[in-house]
Amino acid sequence: MDWTLFWVFTTFALYIGIAVWARAGSTNDFYVAGHGVHPVVNGMATAADWMSAASFLSMAGLIAGLGYGGSVYLMGWTGGYVLLALLLAPFLREFGKFTVPDFVGDRYYSDTARVVAVICALFVSFTYIAGQMSGVGLAFSRFLGVDFNTGIFVGMGIVFFYAVLGGMKGVTYTQVAQYCVLIFAYTVPAIFISLMLTGNPVPQLGFISEVKGEGISMLQKLNETVTGLGFAEYTSTNKTVFDVFCITAALMFGTAGLPHVIVRFFTVPRAADARLSAGWALVFIALLYTVAPAVGAFARLNVTSSVNETTYVPAASYEADAATLIAQGTVPSPAWFANWEKTGLVAFDDLNNDGRMQIRGPASPDGLSNEVTINNDIYVLANPEIAKLPDWVIGLVVAGGLAAALSTAAGLLMVISSAISHDLCRRTFFKGMTDKAELRVARGAAAGAVVAAGFMGIYSAKLAFVAQVVAFAFGLAAASLFPVILLGIFWKRMNREGAIAAMLSGLIPTFAYIWHFKLGTGKAATAADWFLGVSPEGIGFVFMFVALIVGIIVSLATKPPPQDIQDLVEDIRVPGTRSSHGIADAGMKPVA
């Protein structure tokens, strides 16, 4: 796979070039890119930051497998931006500091609150980043024939370069480049697949078009194809309406509470830019997120109909054997199947020894068992080959996946390093630190975090919680950080006691619930055992309400916040009026 190597090298060289160009000179540069990023540029960087290896490689496949059930990810991971734009981003920008714990600690005039916020931010970010790093290792080992660990080291080296040198500034501009790589790699094959299947080059329109040459809509054909093989209807789901509601909501509120997403809106010049930037971010995200369900549906249809009941041909002598079969009037298995078999992403086990590949669902109509296993990622990876695109496009898809993984990892690294150097060192333990010293610690913390993330990636197979990123990261962000930030802006009466109580009452039960059902003794539990029938992915939404209610009750039962804090809240609500307020800004003056 020479083209893969070519693209990986070229894109990596590009990222390093940008890193050298965008070095950070101050903590303001390092944490928030000097508050000087253009809203459209920030929107693009946010989109790259946001879309992880999972969004790029796995989401379309996840939707292909889940059908309507996959909608929770589509709505959840886009709808959160509406909440960010309307409820959080512009106000936090107006607040004028560097991190999410800055807001929690200063708004609630408490280092305890700050430290609890740091713990939430660190846990969420480490869970998330380990998944990205192991994705990088996997990409290298599968597609470049490099050892898994070596792959992670290469990835670490690249991220190290631009995150440690350039901080948020370097990360921002590299993410812009990474967005361009990943969106190109994603949409080009999608356009050709859509053209091939429906005759419409726009995947979003192909999704609602008729199958080319057949007078039947694409989705209807897909429904008939999968139900004919014993799968559930594509446009249906086995989840209850209430559970779908809760998962979607947990993902939305979680998105709005994720520290690495929130800090992106600290990098623009003004509150108005933060609003605009959220809009642009969603435009760039929607480009991929509206194509993904189309890719998922097309690929499910393509893969099912091009593999099912074909005669298996191994990779060793594919060309000759396939030609012989065609001459005999038999349909051979597609070439891409043979190509991807060696990566282990697809596998065939001839259970009934008829030499043909049967794809069957749980309600198999003819009693035959399913013989083909297909990894979710294959739906995106094999797309260019299914569409018969040239080799260079195939290589680009791998580079796109790496771009998605690295850009997300870098964004998370910034949260981790600033949580240590800024929130813990400068704001909690060594309050007299100079800007220069803090910048050195920040670089050191970023370097340490890269190494830690790399090792977490290497050992992630043993750390089972990494696979539960969705449940943990989003659930905890929704239940612990979102409520206190929201109340901190919209309810002046919210005080320190209420905030700490709210964070803890969201964090602890959410963590315990997910741990119990995902990793602990409840792993084998069924939906009947769930609290109110809510799956671990959706529980963050339930405990978000608990946290909100606890926060309000505890606040009302204790002293109102000092006048300085109430003035601060009034300031951040009205753009352009922010000034320094006694205890609220004693530890750090707001940056204009």
Next chain:
Amino acid sequence: MAEQPPEIDGKAYWRAVLRLTLGLLAVWFAVSFGAGILLRDWLDGLSIGGAPLGFWFAQQGSIYVFVALIFYYCFAMRRLERKFGVKG
């Protein structure tokens, strides 16, 4: 209090912002949780290009509305800021 120039009525501005925000959140809820989840079965009786409408809202339509919502919000906020003399 901050050194606000007297002509800015921060309270009235904030009330207007809250009204706008609540209105837009109602739309946000209606297209995703409403059309895509709660009313889905009912909407699926209709179709858009062969796709059941509720399903389409859940996988496509809601996202388009989200994008439009944020840009409308930016526009409406700029208008409010001008009206109240907020610097923005």
